[in-house]
Amino acid sequence: MKKWTLAFIIFISTVCLAFSQTEKKSIIQESLVPSLSSNKFLSNITVLKNGRTVTPSSIKNKTNWNQETIALTIEEDSVQWKLIDSLGASFQISYPNEYSLHLGKDKKELEDELVEKLRKAPEIEVDSTLAVSLDSVIRKIGQTKDGILFNQYFENQLGERILSKQVVFESIVNSLMFPKEGNLPMQVDFVFHLYGKKQEVFSLHPKALLYSLPDHDSWTIWSGIEGNFLLVLFQHPNLNFHHMLSVRVIEEKLVGDFYSFIPFTKVSLTKYQEKEILFDVYIKNDKP
Amino acid sequence: MSPILMKKIASILFIFCFFGNAFGQMKTDVKFTNDNGSSIHGEIQKNLSKLLTELNFADANNSYPSFQGIKVSEDFIKKILEVWDNASLSCPSRTVNEILINTTEASTFGKGYQVRNIPLIKRGRKDGTKAEDRLVVYFDYSGEVIDFNYEASKLNRFNMDWNPESPIEQWRIKVIENFLENYKMAYNRKDFKAIEEFLSPFALIITGQVVKRAPSDRNRFGQEEVIYTSRDRDEYIQHIRKIFLLNEFIDVKFSDFTVSRHNEYPLIYGVSLIQKWNSTKYSDSGHLFLIVDFEDDKNPIIHVRAWQKVDVKNKPLNFDNFKLHN
Secondary structure (H helix, E strand, O other), X not given: OOOOOOOEEEEEOOOOOOOOHHHHHHHHHHHHHHHOOOHHHHOOOEEEEXXXXXXXXXXXXXXXXXXXXXEEEEOOOEEEEEEEEOOOOEEEEEEEOOHHHHHOOOHHHHHHHHHHHHHOXXXXXXXXXXXXXXXXXXXXXXEEEOOOEEEEEEEOOXXXXXXXXXXXXXXXXXXXXXXXXXXXXXXXXXXXEEHHHEEXXXXXXXXXXXXXXXXXXXXXXXXXXXXXXXXXXXXXXXXXXXXXXXXXXEOOXXXXXXXXXXXXXXXXXXXXXXXXXXXXXXXXXXXX | XXXXXXXXXXXXXXXXXXXXXXXXXXXXXXXXXXXXXXXHHHXXXXXXXXXXXXXXXXXXXXXXXXXXXXXXXXXXXXXXXXXXXXXXXXXOOOEEEEOEEEEOOOOOOOOEEEEXXXXXXXXXXXXXXXXXXXXXXXXXXXXXXXXXXXXXXXOOOOOOOOOOOXXXXXXXXXXXXXXXXXXXXXXXXXXXXXXXXXXXXXXXXXXXXXXXXXXXXXXXXXXEEEEEEEEOHHHHHHHHHHHHHXXXXXXXXXXXXXXXXXXXXXXXXXXXXXEEEEEOOOEEEEEEEEEEEOOOXXXXXEXXXXXXEOOOOOOOOOHHHEEEEO
């Protein structure tokens, strides 16, 4: 089940003095204005000027926005800006909730930025003596995603959050769900799979991975455990994508794979039935 | 009018109606949904209609087909007569609406044309047992029938034997989603090198393009039609490079994913989706079907990329239509 029904609203107005001038400038100058120079962005938006539809190209390269009155609404399927220009005309700009449209960068550019952040990921102070009684492992489930992955954590009978090398996957999940709590040494050697079949290898505490994400407190953690396999999804708080980490224990080491900026898609699964053969396909790259 | 004359007229009318109806039932007309009015389209439609009608006649009369007046090669005649020794073939449909696919020299099929998905009934010559199947007919570039193929139905031979609710299988599906996002981005970045790396060296690529024809004597309103071609990887990359050069931006979107896993080759997945293509010069929407091989899951490759215009007459290709050879 998606958590996306919760709309994310940022409202900046003249009465909202908490925002500094620099921050107000950044949200419009760094996000919307550069996008308005892109024909691709313009081909994806609808624009209302004073309540009437106008062609997106009519606001190409427009910069004279009033910095004081901006409303940005991000919903499950769409993003909407409400703005006023320096002449007092009101504008409403809408487009699909696609991270690359909203952020003005594609997956490759965003992956490259994330690689840089992971290279500078913070050191996590660990305490190898930290241990919580393992009288039992009780799973506490918040929400369920498609009946497969869970917003979950694990406690013992005393209601203490489990941190133990004996149940390392549950401990990783707990450390991501409650990052302010103590840290066991749980370094994961993972391969970051990037666009263009490139790879970067990292060795990080899972919490360091979480801390490398902007506004990490607001991301939703989904997880699933099956035998020697842990799957974790880091869901962005409002844009339509997630990152994925998988972990296995191999020769007492935590080894994993990481994929980023995967859009949420509605995937149906069907049965495969070979019944109307029309084409031959050679899957070994070697024709007979 | 005397009663005797009336009886004779009634008898003659009955005979005409009976044989006319029987002929109608045996006649099969082929119409190409992508007919562009060219002479080759018309000629192949006519030739294939004659061939299927002749097969229907021979099947009904329990005789061997005659190919007089039908453009067929010697090899084709030899092959079909060998089949006919054991089973006669007939097409149960009075009208076959299918696509004429243009195949290039470098493709697996060689330069020519093919029509697929033709309904077929195979009837045992000795015991009369019937089996339904689908026929694919191959033509050379002049429109002569040169070969045919059909596959014994393997319906229900394989059952889906995977548990998509397992976190491990969810991981696989997410890897596929990530793969598709990268594949889509390669188009949006106009990165033909990345697209080439996604495709197997012997990938089968079927592409279609919507073409708007100018009004003519045949159709004064003009019409949209789809031209389909089968290409190999190098041809496709050359084609896509030209498109990239012509367009300032390309914005491809994927939606409505359906994923299935091959049972014989559990690391091969079939992905059906809707592709929306928007670019400076051209926009369209179509069914895209991909066969993706995750044998090396760090380096998945595409064996088949088939694109078809969204059209109720044009059944989208899917996993069912491809025979994998190891």
